[in-house]
Amino acid sequence: MTGEIHISPSILAADPLHLGDAVAAVRDAGVTRLQVDVMDGRFVPNITYGPAVVKAIKEASGLMVEAHLMIVEPERYVPVFAEAGADVIIVHQEVSPHLYRTLQHIRDQGKRSGVAINPGTPAFMLDDVLGLADLVLVMTVNPGFGGQQFIPEMLAKVRTVRDMVDRRGLAAELEVDGGIDEETAPEVTAAGATVLVAGTAVYDNPSGVSAAVTSLRRAALSGTNV
Numbered sequence: 611m612t613g614e615i616h617i618s619p620s621i622l623a624a625d626p627l628h629l630g631d632a633v634a635a636v637r638d639a640g641v642t643r644l645q646v647d648v649m650d651g652r653f654v655p656n657i658t659y660g661p662a663v664v665k666a667i668k669e670a671s672g673l674m675v676e677a678h679l680m681i682v683e684p685e686r687y688v689p690v691f692a693e694a695g696a697d698v699i700i701v702h703q704e705v706s707p708h709l710y711r712t713l714q715h716i717r718d719q720g721k722r723s724g725v726a727i728n729p730g731t732p733a734f735m736l737d738d739v740l741g742l743a744d745l746v747l748v749m750t751v752n753p754g755f756g757g758q759q760f761i762p763e764m765l766a767k768v769r770t771v772r773d774m775v776d777r778r779g780l781a782a783e784l785e786v787d788g789g790i791d792e793e794t795a796p797e798v799t800a801a802g803a804t805v806l807v808a809g810t811a812v813y814d815n816p817s818g819v820s821a822a823v824t825s826l827r828r829a830a831l832s833g834t835n836v
């Protein structure tokens with residue numbers, strides 16, 4: 611396994627009336643990146659943010675911004691989110707019939723390419739595009755909403771993807787998203803995840819964002835010592 615462990619807060623769980631404060635809070639807590647969950651109400655039953663929010667967050671924070679496109683026809687919006695300042699553009703395998711070309715296109719835009727797979731999508735669907743992905747996102751909940759329960763069956767998939775990446779000698783990051791908290795964080799890092807997306811565990815912690823990030827990072831690192 612390569613690469614250090616990163617926490618990537620999801621602003622989906624933040625107060626929508628105070629996104630600027632929410633972004634500043636995680637930046638001040640020492641994270642280097644965050645994830646913007648873009649949803650279109652078609653690929654997932656929820657509607658969230660557009661490129662203007664990505665642009666504002668990037669300009670205000672300077673953090674690495676991951677645009678997680680939970681939308682149909684994501685290839686149409688790669689240039690739009692690239693222009694908005696996203697550093698990583700993540701598309702879903704399930705809605706990308708030309709996934710090979712789309713990942714190439716993201717890289718051609720000078721951005722890091724990401725591919726996400728839902729709980730029902732097997733890891734082998736990535737076999738022929740793994741070399742084009744700078745990041746693989748294994749969804750550990752059904753996409754669309756924060757605050758859901760972690761799906762433990764996804765741990766086997768995380769291990770499978772970790773093995774696929776390492777056997778090929780690739781540097782792709784292995785990200786997980788959904789139900790990541792102090793309990794599941796060590797489980798996913800022990801399985802080989804290196805980037806943990808967390809919304810509820812970061813923004814709904816009564817001890818505050820900074821303490822939440824610290825304890826989540828500690829829990830995640832404890833999984834790498836097994």
Ligand code: DX5
Pocket residue numbers: 620622623647680751752753754755756757758787788789790807808809810811
């Ligand atoms: C699902 C979303 C969530 C969110 C994080 O589409 O992508 O997974 O980012 O959710 P929680 O609150 O479980 O960390």
